[in-house]
Amino acid sequence: DSGVTQTPKHxxxxxxxxxxxxxxxxxxxxxxxxxxxxxxxxxxxxxxxYNGEERAKGNILxxxxxxxxxxxxxxxNLSSLELGDSALYFCASSDRPIxxxxxxxxFGPGTRLLVL
Amino acid sequence: xxxxGLHLPTLSVQEGDNSxxxxxxxxxxxxxxxxxxxxxxxxxxxxxxxxxxxxxxxGQRVTVLLNKTVKHLSLQIAATQPGxxxxxxxxxxxxxxxxxxxxxLTFGTxxxxxxxx
Numbered sequence: 277d278s279g280v281t282q283t284p285k286h287x288x289x290x291x292x293x294x295x296x297x298x299x300x301x302x303x304x305x306x307x308x309x310x311x312x313x314x315x316x317x318x319x320x321x322x323x324x325x326y327n328g329e330e331r332a333k334g335n336i337l338x339x340x341x342x343x344x345x346x347x348x349x350x351x352x353n354l355s356s357l358e359l360g361d362s363a364l365y366f367c368a369s370s371d372r373p374i375x376x377x378x379x380x381x382x383f384g385p386g387t388r389l390l391v392l
Numbered sequence: 393x394x395x396x397g398l399h400l401p402t403l404s405v406q407e408g409d410n411s412x413x414x415x416x417x418x419x420x421x422x423x424x425x426x427x428x429x430x431x432x433x434x435x436x437x438x439x440x441x442x443x444x445x446x447x448x449x450x451g452q453r454v455t456v457l458l459n460k461t462v463k464h465l466s467l468q469i470a471a472t473q474p475g476x477x478x479x480x481x482x483x484x485x486x487x488x489x490x491x492x493x494x495x496x497l498t499f500g501t502x503x504x505x506x507x508x509x
Binding site for chain 2: 380381385
């Protein structure tokens, strides 16, 4: 158990809908990362937040957005869903201050999203 | 329609043998490398890491080797056990000066390790 929690575990929805995925980082971790893992793309970095502020952006679609709240939990919002958005969405948190260099990311169990 | 999945390379080993999983990385500016293990239905789990100023690091039953000249990383698992069966990913990271200070991880496509009894 990494200490990172994600809800819900599974989500089934229809095209065009909007969903919110939630992540609680490990106690004390200030950084939260979101990743998408699909069958044909592997693990792709989406976005990072540090202490409430966006710090890095990867291959995140404009239909997707995220935020990190004062209690450090984070939400990933996916809107106008398409069939191709079906994937596993992972949240990770890390334990180092953002001063540069190495930090280990600990992953949650993921949310499996199925868009029908 | 038919879905197309990643064709993961597969390594099959006998229980008790040593396993070597290889990874080629692309960014010569990467200064930190991590191996993750992902079991079916679970999130990636940290195994071991290595910084670019090292060429070898050992953990419990695992060793990571880094060859910066050819941008190659390997994970060695000693006395492989059935519980080691999983997909193994290498990930590279560089301090995100260009990305605003984030430590973005770039993952390889993964290798499926199958341990045969």
